[in-house]
Amino acid sequence: SSGSNIGLEAIIRKALMGKYDE
Amino acid sequence: EFTQEEIQLLQYVMESYNKNRLPQDLASKLVDNLSTDDNFVFLTTMATSHVQILVEFTKKIPGFQTLDHEDQIALLKGSAVEAMFLRSAELFNKKLLDGHTDVLEGRIRNSGISHEYINPMFSFYKSLGELKMTEEEYALLTAVVILTPDRQYIKDKESVEKLQESFLHILEKLCKQHHPNNPQHFARLLGRLTELRTFSHHHTDMVMSWRVS
Numbered sequence: 001s002s003g004s005n006i007g008l009e010a011i012i013r014k015a016l017m018g019k020y021d022e
Numbered sequence: 023e024f025t026q027e028e029i030q031l032l033q034y035v036m037e038s039y040n041k042n043r044l045p046q047d048l049a050s051k052l053v054d055n056l057s058t059d060d061n062f063v064f065l066t067t068m069a070t071s072h073v074q075i076l077v078e079f080t081k082k083i084p085g086f087q088t089l090d091h092e093d094q095i096a097l098l099k100g101s102a103v104e105a106m107f108l109r110s111a112e113l114f115n116k117k118l119l120d121g122h123t124d125v126l127e128g129r130i131r132n133s134g135i136s137h138e139y140i141n142p143m144f145s146f147y148k149s150l151g152e153l154k155m156t157e158e159e160y161a162l163l164t165a166v167v168i169l170t171p172d173r174q175y176i177k178d179k180e181s182v183e184k185l186q187e188s189f190l191h192i193l194e195k196l197c198k199q200h201h202p203n204n205p206q207h208f209a210r211l212l213g214r215l216t217e218l219r220t221f222s223h224h225h226t227d228m229v230m231s232w233r234v235s
Contacts, residue, residue, distance in 0.1 A: 011070060012098045015077035016091075 038082035039161035049120040100173030115151035139228040162193040
């Protein structure tokens with residue numbers, strides 16, 4: 001489960017930094 | 023009666039909720055015939071998309087950006103799966119995605135994920151559907167789920183709690199307004215949150231067993 005959590009956290013951090021902003 | 027501030031808060035949340043939906047190209051991809059391997063890629067891409075949309079929505083929840091940055095991450099990590107189940111429930115109950123939700127359901131059922139996980143999930147969507155929630159209720163309940171103060175690693179629980187309370191308050195008022203003949207509606211919504219937590223726990227096992235198979 002730690003593997004999938006790291007994946008989740010990476011997506012969240014990137015998205016929070018605005019990487020997926022329009 | 024809503025205060026001016028509450029009306030504005032609700033407007034903000036709805037604007038962001040409506041802006042951040044699953045992309046329409048997912049709907050068109052749904053009608054494609056996919057092999058089992060493609061199906062796996064499709065469903066994992068969809069889950070990633072769900073999380074990105076969740077973060078975009080959360081960023082615009084008034085007050086969220088004022089929270090400690092690491093607390094923001096802890097809140098999102100702790101709620102992502104629950105929020106994803108809520109969105110999926112709305113998706114299935116309101117038959118979004120250009121009416122291709124039946125194809126999506128088939129795809130999930132044939133994904134190789136054990137039915138011991140799949141069946142309770144769809145029963146949950148159905149039971150939420152019976153509550154006949156409005157779009158505003160889905161959006162606010164999602165905000166309430168995200169702003170849960172007792173997630174792991176939250177440092178400033180008090181600020182999170184304050185924020186969550188303001189949304190709970192608006193949700194309670196909305197429930198009374200939308201369901202005047204059902205005084206238990208708000209309590210029922212909160213009851214579903216407990217169920218969501220259970221799903222979140224099972225989700226890790228589900229993903230693990232899926233990966234192994």
